[in-house]
Amino acid sequence: MQDKPEIESCPECGSREFIKDSERAELICANCGLVLSDKMIDPGPEWRAFDHEQKDKRSRTGAPTTFTIHDKGLSTIIDWRDKDSFGKLLAPKRRAQIHRLRRWQKRIRVSSASERNLAFALSELDRMTSQLNLPRDIREASALIYRKAVECQLVRGRSIESIAAAALYAACRRYRIPRTLTEIAMVARANRKEIARSYRFIAQALTVKVPPANPSDYIPRLIAKLGLDGEVQRKAIEIVNVASKNGMISGRGPVGVAAAAVYIASVLLNHKKTQRDIASTAGVTEVTVRNRYKELVNKLDLVVKLT
DNA sequence: AAGACGAAAGTGGTTGA
DNA sequence: TCAACAACTTTCGTCTT
Numbered sequence: 608m609q610d611k612p613e614i615e616s617c618p619e620c621g622s623r624e625f626i627k628d629s630e631r632a633e634l635i636c637a638n639c640g641l642v643l644s645d646k647m648i649d650p651g652p653e654w655r656a657f658d659h660e661q662k663d664k665r666s667r668t669g670a671p672t673t674f675t676i677h678d679k680g681l682s683t684i685i686d687w688r689d690k691d692s693f694g695k696l697l698a699p700k701r702r703a704q705i706h707r708l709r710r711w712q713k714r715i716r717v718s719s720a721s722e723r724n725l726a727f728a729l730s731e732l733d734r735m736t737s738q739l740n741l742p743r744d745i746r747e748a749s750a751l752i753y754r755k756a757v758e759c760q761l762v763r764g765r766s767i768e769s770i771a772a773a774a775l776y777a778a779c780r781r782y783r784i785p786r787t788l789t790e791i792a793m794v795a796r797a798n799r800k801e802i803a804r805s806y807r808f809i810a811q812a813l814t815v816k817v818p819p820a821n822p823s824d825y826i827p828r829l830i831a832k833l834g835l836d837g838e839v840q841r842k843a844i845e846i847v848n849v850a851s852k853n854g855m856i857s858g859r860g861p862v863g864v865a866a867a868a869v870y871i872a873s874v875l876l877n878h879k880k881t882q883r884d885i886a887s888t889a890g891v892t893e894v895t896v897r898n899r900y901k902e903l904v905n906k907l908d909l910v911v912k913l914t
Numbered sequence: 915a916a917g918a919c920g921a922a923a924g925t926g927g928t929t930g931a
Numbered sequence: 932t933c934a935a936c937a938a939c940t941t942t943c944g945t946c947t948t
Contacts, residue, residue, distance in 0.1 A: 800926085800927085803927085858937080858938075859938080860938070860939070863938090863939080881916085881917060881918085882917075882918070882919095883916095883917075883918095891939080891940090892939075892940055892941075893917095893918085893919095894919095894920085894939080894940070894941085895938085895939060895940075897918075897919065897920080898920095898938095898939085901919095
């Protein structure tokens, strides 16, 4: 399949080589590492056809099944009047049948309260993912997590919004497309605290495997926002890796570590950005950047001496 | 004057009794 | 439920370029 990116060449360096990072759903310039698009979608079918017959056979009608639609549009409503479509009264036999159907309908309605909640939650997820420019995978994954949360009756006593936002956060973490809790809280209709609580709750209850946040996951986005090039990115990631090998990452906020690594890398490679710039784009304070930076420099000096 | 540095007090969240 | 605690922030004064 020929993939033709909308972008012809990198606006930063003019290179025409791109790397598709499907794990992060980002399109990256092969030369300078600039993130060109974080909305990479593969629109094509997953099969190939060599002639018309095959194409007919392999094309499938209708949308693929998805976790993001609460039912499959199969809801049915039975009228309460005992009349047919012409307004005539139904025959007694027919009336009895309709009566039975109606009773079933009522039973199904019982579950429709939760169906409504689910539909609402899914539309919230939809809204949030599009506001954050997150790829479709994330939407699917978060919807799945949300459904699991409902199954395990975790929504009880908690707001739907906070659970939905928490599911989204978990999905982001899992797919290593890190969005901070604060960022999600910005678009969610629940406060940060509630979301954090719900997140911990569902992560524990569902034992959703979420790798601990890795600072290097935050680096590419920081680099792109600051307009730094791939060299700095590589250096920053290298710094984080060395630091994490030395166990000097645990307990620290990953964003702060990422910011400090970017700062160090920018200084080392003569692309210096101020602590203030980096701190504000990372959403931490200068002080935190400074503290992490000091720690990292100490550790790295030690490593240099040892090796 | 801007940026870097650091001390000290304050804040929000976790943990353990 | 409360107190202790660690990480992080806010604020502000000082030093450096």
